[in-house]
Each structure stands twice: as C-alpha cells, then as structure tokens.
Amino acid sequence: KNEVEQSPQNLTAQEGEFITINCSYSVGISALHWLQQHPGGGIVSLFMLSSGKKKHGRLIATINIQEKHSSLHITASHPRDSAVYICAVARSGGGADGLTFGKGTHLIIQP
Amino acid sequence: NAGVTQTPKFQVLKTGQSMTLQCAQDMNHEYMSWYRQDPGMGLRLIHYSVGAGITDQGEVPNGYNVSRSTTEDFPLRLLSAAPSQTSVYFCASSRTSGGALGYEQYFGPGTRLTVT
Numbered sequence A: 001k002n003e004v005e006q007s008p009q010n011l012t013a014q015e016g017e018f019i020t021i022n023c024s025y026s027v028g029i030s031a032l033h034w035l036q037q038h039p040g041g042g043i044v045s046l047f048m049l050s051s052g053k054k055k056h057g058r059l060i061a062t063i064n065i066q067e068k069h070s071s072l073h074i075t076a077s078h079p080r081d082s083a084v085y086i087c088a089v090a091r092s093g094g095g096a097d098g099l100t101f102g103k104g105t106h107l108i109i110q111p
Numbered sequence B: 001n002a003g004v005t006q007t008p009k010f011q012v013l014k015t016g017q018s019m020t021l022q023c024a025q026d027m028n029h030e031y032m033s034w035y036r037q038d039p040g041m042g043l044r045l046i047h048y049s050v051g052a053g054i055t056d057q058g059e060v061p062n063g064y065n066v067s068r069s070t071t072e073d074f075p076l077r078l079l080s081a082a083p084s085q086t087s088v089y090f091c092a093s094s095r096t097s098g099g100a101l102g103y104e105q106y107f108g109p110g111t112r113l114t115v116t
Helices: none
Strands: A004-007 A010-014 A019-025 A029-037 A043-049 A052-056 A059-064 A069-074 A083-091 A105-110 B004-007 B010-013 B019-025 B031-037 B044-051 B054-057 B064-066 B076-078 B087-094 B111-115
Touching (some): A004 A083, A010 A019, A043 A059, B019 B031
Parallel strands (some): B010 B111
Antiparallel strands (some): A004 A019, A019 A069, B004 B019, B031 B087, B064 B076
16 A cells, blocks of 8 residues: 555546645655656645645645645646645654655536 | 755666766755655655765665765765666755764755666
C-alpha cells in the first residue's frame, strides 16, 4: 500500500465549480506539501502545512493530523487551474531523506 | 534569481552511454535532491544532499551517482544508461532540511531523458 494516497486520480469539472482533492497518508509526518504541475512539466509548491489551514487566493489547504488527511480546495475554478496536483509528505523523524509523493490528481476544468 | 536550473531539457542516450544531468540553484539552499517521475508513479527520490560535501541515497539510487562540491551545484551522473532509466528527472532545493523538510521546495524545470 502506498504511504500517500490521493483521490480522485482524475477529475473533470466545469468552470466555476468548487473542487476538492484529498490526500491520506499512513506514516507520521512533520510536514505536508501540495504541489502543482502544469502540462510541460514544471512543478510549483502551493502550500506547506503542519497543522490547520492555509489560504492563498482561490486555493485553500487543510490538514487533520489525527486523521492523517489533507484536502486541497479550489474555489471558483478556472480552466487555468487545469494541472496535476500532487500531495507529498515529509516523515517525522525522517531527517532529510526527501519527500514521499502521491501519484497526483489530474484536474481538467472545462470552460 | 534564476531559482533552480537544469540542463539539458531533453536528452536521448543509447544503452551503455554515460552522461551528467546538471542542476544549479542560486538561493544558497543547503538541501538539494534529485527525483525521477515515471507515468503512473509518484516522484521518487534518487539522491539527496544536506550541504556541500554531504550526499546520501534515496529510494532508487542504483545506476546513479552524485556529488556536491559546492552549495550551488548538484550534478546527477548516469554511469551506464539503461532503458529503465527513461524518465523525467527533477532537481529540487530548499533552505534546509530542517530535520523535517518543513520548508518550501523549489523544483527545476526537469530533464526528459530517453534511453534507447
């Protein structure tokens, strides 16, 4: 079983819809990252969370440490939000040995 | 700042050839890492470095070497390329490992490698 599971794997929605992408993990973590990858490959960091909730523009990320679950929400979705969204965790006590990634959620927003 | 740069963007190798993927950052970041991204799989860590002169293996290190002689540069060497190494390679950096990678990760644009 993967240590980081994302759902859904694929999501197609209409412009303006409220989008939710979920991430569940099975290991103890010290930080959770949400990343965005547009077609063509570039990866951009959206959020880094260790507790609670963060908001940036139309994007909101939440984390529940007890339930080992995080969500990424997009309000008033737009076609430019079409991308792959990746959840990644840094293991607690894992030192510097990198992030563990989910397989990503491929989001398409249709006009 | 250029951020994290990678060269080349694309590369085709024949089986058995060697090459070096270059990665550089101008943010004075201590922590640098190499990942590979394959279809249907999440990014996987190849090697990482917590500072100049210090490197360590990640999840999938076989067939790759790294060195970190300066803070800025972290090249990845393929010793004898194999078709299984066909992938997209990303270099990333952050301010420090902080014991927990609780710092924003900056990724390079990627190198798409094909081994025939």
